[in-house]
Amino acid sequence: MSAESPLEIAERALVLSDGDTQVTVVRERSLLSRYARSAPTQATAVDDTSVEILSLRDGHTAIASTNRLDDDALRATAARAVAAARAAASSGAGTHPGLAEPSGEPPAHDGFDEATARLDPQLAAAALRAAFDVAAEHDLEAFGVWSAGDVQTAIATTTGLRLHDRVSDAFMKAVCRDRDGRSGYAVDAATAAAAIDPEALAHRAAAKVAAGPLAELGPGTYPVVLEPEAVGLLLEFLGELAHSGLAHAEGRGALDGRLGTRVAAPAITLTDAPAHGRTLPRAFDMEGIAKAPVTLIEEGFATSVVHDLHSAAIAGAGARSTGHATQPGGSPWGPSPTNLVLDGGEAADGAELAATIERGIYVTRLWYVNTVREKETLLTGMTRDGTFLIEDGRISRPLRDVRFTDSVLRLLEATEALTREQRLVTEGEFYGRRFAHGVACPALRAGGFRVTGATAD
Amino acid sequence: MAEPILHLLTEAIAAAPSRCSYAEARHVATDADDVLVRNGRVDHVDSDSVAGVGVRVRVGGGWGFAATREETPAAVQAALARALAIAESQPTAPAGALAPVEPARGHWSCGYELDPLAVSLEDKLELLFAAEAALRGDARIVRSEAECESRRVRTAFASSEGAACTQERVECGASIAVIAVDGDELQVRSYPSAHGGSGASAGWEHVLGFDLAGHAPRIAAEAIELLTAPPCPAGRATVVLDGDQLALQIHESIGHALELDRMLLGEAAYAGTSWVTAADLGALRYGSEQLHIAADATLPGGLGSFGWDDEGVAAMRTPLIEGGVLRAALSDRQSAATIGLERSAGCARADGFARQPIVRMTNVSIEPGSAGTLADLLADTGEGLYLETNRSWSIDDRRLQFQFGTELAREIRGGELGRLLRNPSYSGITPRFWSSLDAVCSASDWKLRGLGNCGKGEPGQLMRVSHGAAPARFRDVEVGVA
Numbered sequence: 001m002s003a004e005s006p007l008e009i010a011e012r013a014l015v016l017s018d019g020d021t022q023v024t025v026v027r028e029r030s031l032l033s034r035y036a037r038s039a040p041t042q043a044t045a046v047d048d049t050s051v052e053i054l055s056l057r058d059g060h061t062a063i064a065s066t067n068r069l070d071d072d073a074l075r076a077t078a079a080r081a082v083a084a085a086r087a088a089a090s091s092g093a094g095t096h097p098g099l100a101e102p103s104g105e106p107p108a109h110d111g112f113d114e115a116t117a118r119l120d121p122q123l124a125a126a127a128l129r130a131a132f133d134v135a136a137e138h139d140l141e142a143f144g145v146w147s148a149g150d151v152q153t154a155i156a157t158t159t160g161l162r163l164h165d166r167v168s169d170a171f172m173k174a175v176c177r178d179r180d181g182r183s184g185y186a187v188d189a190a191t192a193a194a195a196i197d198p199e200a201l202a203h204r205a206a207a208k209v210a211a212g213p214l215a216e217l218g219p220g221t222y223p224v225v226l227e228p229e230a231v232g233l234l235l236e237f238l239g240e241l242a243h244s245g246l247a248h249a250e251g252r253g254a255l256d257g258r259l260g261t262r263v264a265a266p267a268i269t270l271t272d273a274p275a276h277g278r279t280l281p282r283a284f285d286m287e288g289i290a291k292a293p294v295t296l297i298e299e300g301f302a303t304s305v306v307h308d309l310h311s312a313a314i315a316g317a318g319a320r321s322t323g324h325a326t327q328p329g330g331s332p333w334g335p336s337p338t339n340l341v342l343d344g345g346e347a348a349d350g351a352e353l354a355a356t357i358e359r360g361i362y363v364t365r366l367w368y369v370n371t372v373r374e375k376e377t378l379l380t381g382m383t384r385d386g387t388f389l390i391e392d393g394r395i396s397r398p399l400r401d402v403r404f405t406d407s408v409l410r411l412l413e414a415t416e417a418l419t420r421e422q423r424l425v426t427e428g429e430f431y432g433r434r435f436a437h438g439v440a441c442p443a444l445r446a447g448g449f450r451v452t453g454a455t456a457d
Numbered sequence: 458m459a460e461p462i463l464h465l466l467t468e469a470i471a472a473a474p475s476r477c478s479y480a481e482a483r484h485v486a487t488d489a490d491d492v493l494v495r496n497g498r499v500d501h502v503d504s505d506s507v508a509g510v511g512v513r514v515r516v517g518g519g520w521g522f523a524a525t526r527e528e529t530p531a532a533v534q535a536a537l538a539r540a541l542a543i544a545e546s547q548p549t550a551p552a553g554a555l556a557p558v559e560p561a562r563g564h565w566s567c568g569y570e571l572d573p574l575a576v577s578l579e580d581k582l583e584l585l586f587a588a589e590a591a592l593r594g595d596a597r598i599v600r601s602e603a604e605c606e607s608r609r610v611r612t613a614f615a616s617s618e619g620a621a622c623t624q625e626r627v628e629c630g631a632s633i634a635v636i637a638v639d640g641d642e643l644q645v646r647s648y649p650s651a652h653g654g655s656g657a658s659a660g661w662e663h664v665l666g667f668d669l670a671g672h673a674p675r676i677a678a679e680a681i682e683l684l685t686a687p688p689c690p691a692g693r694a695t696v697v698l699d700g701d702q703l704a705l706q707i708h709e710s711i712g713h714a715l716e717l718d719r720m721l722l723g724e725a726a727y728a729g730t731s732w733v734t735a736a737d738l739g740a741l742r743y744g745s746e747q748l749h750i751a752a753d754a755t756l757p758g759g760l761g762s763f764g765w766d767d768e769g770v771a772a773m774r775t776p777l778i779e780g781g782v783l784r785a786a787l788s789d790r791q792s793a794a795t796i797g798l799e800r801s802a803g804c805a806r807a808d809g810f811a812r813q814p815i816v817r818m819t820n821v822s823i824e825p826g827s828a829g830t831l832a833d834l835l836a837d838t839g840e841g842l843y844l845e846t847n848r849s850w851s852i853d854d855r856r857l858q859f860q861f862g863t864e865l866a867r868e869i870r871g872g873e874l875g876r877l878l879r880n881p882s883y884s885g886i887t888p889r890f891w892s893s894l895d896a897v898c899s900a901s902d903w904k905l906r907g908l909g910n911c912g913k914g915e916p917g918q919l920m921r922v923s924h925g926a927a928p929a930r931f932r933d934v935e936v937g938v939a
Contacts, residue, residue: 037722041723046523095498129548332495370850375642381851403858
């Protein structure tokens, strides 16, 4: 293990670079244990440090990255970045407005837990045993994952930024399954592993496994109750399609021409709130801009989009970075909100939301959701691991999984009620470098959920 | 460089304690660059050079894997110790055998003419600027882009069963794309395929063969035309899928469904299971008699081609479906042994040094048929829809119910392509859909197409695979569902 801190590595790389430069160092330590059929299957421990060197020339950025930390490797990486930026600049002036300037200490947060950062495999083993025991009690098998991470991010720039952030996260997923393939699902995430109760989680998953014949629904529109896991996934898509400042500036965003207008029901207030108690906080974005809360939809009215430095420059009209860069220099697809929070309502739980529905659908989670038409926020996907028919105000019978093809904004416009309680929901997908994030949201009831198909035997 | 690294790995594995029934170490060094020109300017120029070692061990039935970026004996020994500690801390797991394998020895590399990482950045930018400029000209095009990527992956692998081998693979790809907007209407066109272009395990000659600038005016014009084209009608129709869309259809509704770990419920909590069970092998009718599918890791140019998979199993060709009947599955050593197969199908693949191998596709392709060229197939079809270039995709967790959208459809009228239709989509149930296949174009229209973003595993792994496909015809398909 290197004794040098991420910020010290960033400062060393900066000295080895030439011209306007941002160095971003991310150190990931993580442990992830998978299980299936009530037995462990795979366990992965990662210890890696990546260095990204961004060179800026005449409004053009270029990035070179490495995970070799010796001076020669860092010098060669910096040289690659500089050469690439020079080549890009030879095509004429670019549109990047320049690196972030220091603006004081970013806000403090409580997103790091020392015990979680120890990545103790015994904690993982205990969580798995708890899930196996609960599943056995219900004559079911347990499937899922337990994971913990410790991620440090440091940024040093030639403009004088010197930033360091450290966050921990823990995630557990439990799927309980019977012999017929009926399954139930529950997840939890937090900054501290101790905040996750594996036994309670497994009980929640087991409670979703319903015996009895499957009800079926044909294509059509139905009232729906979406649990937080389903709502959160839809909101993540909304963040990309509607609230990306670059998509908006390019005229391809779903709120193009609609900011300031009503786009959702009055009960809908959506913010990006990095300090919210249920979210996974971060001090600054990948350009070193401090994270600050942004209201995206307020009582049904679309209020704003989020920016990184580059998208703000392209948008013009006084737009400024809101601290939503997802990579140094900004992503080609623009900034994105990663701390979404949907305000809760008055309902006690999903059962209360279902109480007013004569015939409808209760959805635990959605799966393989993808965009059909961007400007309409039209998505398609399947229900999975706990879909039920609602009859006469009761969650009555298991339902064959259905395909939906519907607009997120239309669903939010048709939202009638939400639960008080918000849950932090995440898919726990850690592709590439670990970047734990999630959406804090309640369950909701909406009208007109469009079903376009169902799965088969 | 390969010999010292291989020595490092073999020394580390030799130190694995006897209680460890199996151990392997894999070094992966990846050099890559990605260049994007967007809206007349260089959007980004990224280059990446990463390396590290992953150590995987088995104690009893429990697996442990630990990865480190440090390439020193001490760091690799520490990774081995960490992997052992993780394996031993876990609840008991069944200790089944692994399918036997001949120890991998030697070196393999893919063939290529022009090293894509040796092509200068200036040359890449010149090619991309020329292509991107040819996309612009109409104010309704709000985003135009041209992109290329190049990659070299060197691996070294050693195992406690005597494997000690090295491999080198070179890959590249390129694409152009536009987004056209008029009011609330937004349309997308891409070439040569959507989602980042069609990569191949090949040299820069692969990119030059695309003639991006030559195709750009057509792509831009089609995007504009789509803005006011009539919508694709809803109903049931005869559909001809172009090779690009058919490749994704194979990927989602055959490739993933035939991963043996999914059939055995190993992926039930994430990627999902399969409508196919291990008991179906050799008997299940998957589709019509026109359907012949093989997984072939020996195909030149495939992103799923290699000398050995990431468990050291030699590359092979495995017929998966013959005449519509299921014959075999994609497997690794553990899943193959679980159902009593004599050998793994050589499909264990890992995304970089920090991920462990899991069952993945290699190059899963439909065999060419006898329908002649696309023109021949259209002439034989008479009336229907021709669907081209994927735009959206979704399938359930058992790989049964799917819904796809393509960038465009064209009417087939009187055996020829007619007017453009916007927002086409189709859906189906996997075995019914493949049973409606009644014609596949011949070898002259068959091409290998790369997909670079196949997601699976926890922590997530993106795999690069290829699919050989030719245009094919399906009868009585539900269209216009979205």
